Amino acid sequence: MKMKTSLLSTALLLALATGASAQTVRVANQGDALSMDPHSLNESLQLSVTGNVYEPLVGRAKDLSLAPALATSWKQTSPTVWRFELRKGVQFHDGTPFTADDVIFSFQRVAGEGSDLKSNVNDIKEVRKVNDLTVDIETKAPFPILPNQLTTTYILSKKWCETNQATRPVDRRKGIENAASFRANGTGPFRLRERQPNVRTTFVRNGNYWGTIDGNAQEVIYTPIGNDATRVAALLSGEIDVMEPVPVQDIERINASPAAQVLQGPELRTIFLGMDQKRDELLYSSVKGKNPFKDKRVRQAFYQAIDVDGIQKTVMRGAAKPTALMVGPGVNGFVPELNKRLPFDADGAKKLLxxxxxxxxxxxxxxCPNDRYVNDARICQTVAANLARIGVKINLAAETKGTYFPKILRRDTSFYLLGWTPSTYDAHDALNALMACPDDKGAGQFNLGAYCNPKVDQLIRTIQSEVNQPKRSAMIKEAFELHTADIGHLPLHQQALAWGTSRKVTLTQRADNYMPFKWISIKK
Structure with a gap:
């Protein structure tokens, strides 16, 4: 078995070296983007990778502030209408001009069947064309953070999608593919040259890009390497130039290397556990005829049986910050005084059960995924061991995110681990996507256990339209108080970022864990 692993690793490293040339940057991750369709999965790795090819109306600068992208400016013309002036002279990679028609088409596509980003646009009533380079977006109610909401809503070519029968997003839940799965035609700084799922994806610099490309990378070869040891070895040997995540146990070793280093920083992502609270009987449980997770005492027992400090120390080796909230520091609406966990208490948990x-x-x-978050499978193994102490037997189903995400997004789960980074850097994003009662318009789209509290829903609707910041902050606090009291989810921690880079590479590490290739430079 060891010999097979070694041979596989050698073959992989040889493949990585093939085609490497001047100003080629080789990036490795523990997992792959599951599709080139930017509307198919609302997951940060997926959006980070496709965000090099496709662009939104409003983007993010290196400091995460809002920045013009395909829209040069935006303003409110009434409490519910925003006008976006579009950038002139932009072309898609196939030479087709970018116009308002592409914006309208893309927003309809995001809101339609198969989209995994409906929660980005579920508060939009209509997108109207004013002229070829101007659109009005009308919301159902005043929505002061609309520009923040649009930073991961990427624009596709209407003509290209219609020509290639890709007018609907790739539906990851149903396994339906189309041309947008493997091909791409955006306006971004890089073009897709080659796509080999789970093997290699190659991007090349867009010579007709409308904007400035700060980095010198002419080609980026992106390779998934699931094995931690192989990924680290590839970095230390120089076969790859950038990798993430760095296993926490290898940080010191990489930093001691003359050729590589680790960039570390806080991440806005919260790792948490969710439970099916809707079905009358769980799909995957020994309990028949009822659903134990509908009982708050059971949810609290699970919460207090999990030793998050132990996970921080032994699994994450300090590279995590235990949390009691579904958003972390750095997100607008984070309430420090509410960030106090119930005590770890196995005996009390037994009594509650x-x-x-x-x-x-x-x-x-x-x-549980085993190739998405930092030490995700080990976290789940530790949670299972913790719960065993109170008599709960966990049948752990850890699998690659390629099969994990489609399964849980179908809500084909009873108990699951997930991570969430609010793309707006505002608490409303997490409230709307994770804690709102699910509907068919996108609210609660990632509330996979269907937690539901009508008071929380009312607060979410009011929060999104409230322009008075003190009032808005008070309502966010109240919503979090209600969710915490309900034990709607089991928050665990915010993980820390750790990217490994060659000392020849310079890049920008943002707290949202996105990696724009246009900011990467390499010395040869």
């Missing part, structure tokens, strides 16, 4: 009618515990399947 007994009071709920489960004195001997029960069995339940837990879904």
């Amino acid at each position: 007994a009071e709920a009618g489960y004195p001997s515990g029960f069995e339940v399947t837990m879904n």
